[in-house]
Amino acid sequence: MLKFVKLNQETPEKRKISDRKGDFHEIYNEYIIEKAKDQSSRCSQCGVPFCQVHCPLHNNIPDWLKLTAEGRLKEAYEISQSTNNMPEVCGRICPQDRLCEGNCVIEQSGHGTVTIGSIEKYITDTAWEKNWVKPLKVEKELIESIGIIGAGPAGLACAEELRRFGYKVTVYDRYDRPGGLLIYGIPNFKLEKFVVERRTNILKESGIKFVQNFEVGKDKTLDELREMHDAILIATGVYKAREIEIPGSELKNIFPAMDFLTASNRKGLGDKVDLFDNGTLDANNKDIVVIGGGDTAMDCVRTAVRQKAKSVKCLYRRDKANMPGSAREVLNAEEEGVEFIWLSSPKKFIGNSKVESIEVNKMELGSPDSSGRKKPVIKDGAEFKLNADLVIRSLGFDPENLPKLFKCESLAISKWGTLKIDLNTMSTNLKGVFAAGDIVRGASLVVWAIKDGRDAAVQIRKFLIEKDKLKNKKTVAA
Numbered sequence: 001m002l003k004f005v006k007l008n009q010e011t012p013e014k015r016k017i018s019d020r021k022g023d024f025h026e027i028y029n030e031y032i033i034e035k036a037k038d039q040s041s042r043c044s045q046c047g048v049p050f051c052q053v054h055c056p057l058h059n060n061i062p063d064w065l066k067l068t069a070e071g072r073l074k075e076a077y078e079i080s081q082s083t084n085n086m087p088e089v090c091g092r093i094c095p096q097d098r099l100c101e102g103n104c105v106i107e108q109s110g111h112g113t114v115t116i117g118s119i120e121k122y123i124t125d126t127a128w129e130k131n132w133v134k135p136l137k138v139e140k141e142l143i144e145s146i147g148i149i150g151a152g153p154a155g156l157a158c159a160e161e162l163r164r165f166g167y168k169v170t171v172y173d174r175y176d177r178p179g180g181l182l183i184y185g186i187p188n189f190k191l192e193k194f195v196v197e198r199r200t201n202i203l204k205e206s207g208i209k210f211v212q213n214f215e216v217g218k219d220k221t222l223d224e225l226r227e228m229h230d231a232i233l234i235a236t237g238v239y240k241a242r243e244i245e246i247p248g249s250e251l252k253n254i255f256p257a258m259d260f261l262t263a264s265n266r267k268g269l270g271d272k273v274d275l276f277d278n279g280t281l282d283a284n285n286k287d288i289v290v291i292g293g294g295d296t297a298m299d300c301v302r303t304a305v306r307q308k309a310k311s312v313k314c315l316y317r318r319d320k321a322n323m324p325g326s327a328r329e330v331l332n333a334e335e336e337g338v339e340f341i342w343l344s345s346p347k348k349f350i351g352n353s354k355v356e357s358i359e360v361n362k363m364e365l366g367s368p369d370s371s372g373r374k375k376p377v378i379k380d381g382a383e384f385k386l387n388a389d390l391v392i393r394s395l396g397f398d399p400e401n402l403p404k405l406f407k408c409e410s411l412a413i414s415k416w417g418t419l420k421i422d423l424n425t426m427s428t429n430l431k432g433v434f435a436a437g438d439i440v441r442g443a444s445l446v447v448w449a450i451k452d453g454r455d456a457a458v459q460i461r462k463f464l465i466e467k468d469k470l471k472n473k474k475t476v477a478a
């Protein structure tokens, strides 16, 4: 260990730009074993590992790096999977620069972080390859059943943790495949779908029941589900796209990001998608303008490149330094030929029935707002026009109105529309109903959803044990 002094940081190679633009495969090549061992051996084995502190799951990073450096990959995998239900997913798509790697001590001292994410991915991909990843073996089947609404990372992590104890777990989802945004939001070039599918398959083999194409609120109300189960977890994510209220917003061919990304992901999975097949949601040979500067916007521009758009532009109202998207993804997009127009904001969409162009305001950064970030203000007389055949709005997501949707007006929500929970118990205001993931936090990250799902499982178990004790007491008293 401690080889950072003489061994430079090496991330897995990126594929050639011309190759990766031509397909939807992931853009990083895998480490080879010797490289993974070398890179792990750069870890300084800190007494207080800041990487671990800043990983939402508090993964035992120094331990699995040491084991990898020693070639003990199976043990490294055992430790890594003990705190994370999807290490191969997090290794691929966590914004490590803001989490574990950004806080690595050797990064702070100017030597370049240990490439934690890539090694986590390497360890778990190896585990899958070598057949070390097995379905859960439940020792004792319990009678209590839990209904989980939402098969995204929060719901899946909670389902796995509860099933581990022998509970009967049923996961309901309105989509036709489990995975949530891992399947229908995040594009293949960041996370190939087989990675998600093999995970959900192993959960099925572990005895978790999946009910797809089942929308709570339509197919059953929340109260009806509560009657069917001893506890419920709501993990429905956030899906309401923010609008742009400017003239011309009603024109055709202006779509929210999720419509565009879901269509592309579905095509990748071999589905029939009418709006893609008739050309509407296909960027091929079109001038594409994506509005927004977050990671979803980066996924849209890079999807458009791969669909062979004529041009791909990204409008963002602040400058590059103030962009919310991860620097890594902006760089990938720039390398792939996306044109960023910083300090710009749409003023008007122009066209006859369909959008044809956009009038754009030039912005400048004014004084800081309440969040401390400099507020973008319009620069007078500096408007310009851009051609656009397809406009994609990527301004973030808000929660849907769950009390209304679930026909349960008493379900408490915050002023942002997210579900209100007691942070100590993960419980909503309804007895036996818990919540986790984006529907509690607002749009966040996969690793936080997994953390919430695991925490919710602990709390649901406590709730069920207490309930059982109470029932036994009553029976004895009777």
Ligand SMILES: Cc1cc2nc3c(=O)[nH]c(=O)nc-3n(C[C@H](O)[C@H](O)[C@H](O)COP(=O)(O)OP(=O)(O)OC[C@H]3O[C@@H](n4cnc5c(N)ncnc54)[C@H](O)[C@@H]3O)c2cc1C
Pocket (backbone or CB within 6 Å): 093, 094, 095, 149, 150, 151, 152, 153, 154, 155, 172, 173, 174, 175, 179, 180, 181, 182, 185, 186, 187, 190, 214, 215, 216, 217, 235, 236, 237, 238, 261, 295, 296, 299, 405, 436, 437, 438, 439, 443, 444, 445, 446, 447, 449
């Ligand atoms: C385009 C995009 C790219 C992203 N990229 C990254 C990234 O690179 N790294 C990262 O860490 N995070 C990323 N995120 C964020 C991440 O995907 C989310 O934070 C995470 O998926 C939240 O997990 P969840 O389980 O709370 O919700 P979701 O993954 O949204 O899953 C919720 C599930 O609930 C189901 N559902 C909703 N309502 C109902 C209902 N009424 N009845 C039944 N089922 C219902 C949905 O169908 C869905 O399957 C990205 C998000 C988007 C949109």
Ligand code: SF4
Pocket (backbone or CB within 6 Å): 054, 055, 056, 057, 058, 059, 061, 084, 090, 091, 094, 096, 099, 100, 101, 116, 117, 120, 447
């Ligand atoms: S889960 Fe994410 S933050 Fe934690 S070690 Fe893995 S890549 Fe880093």
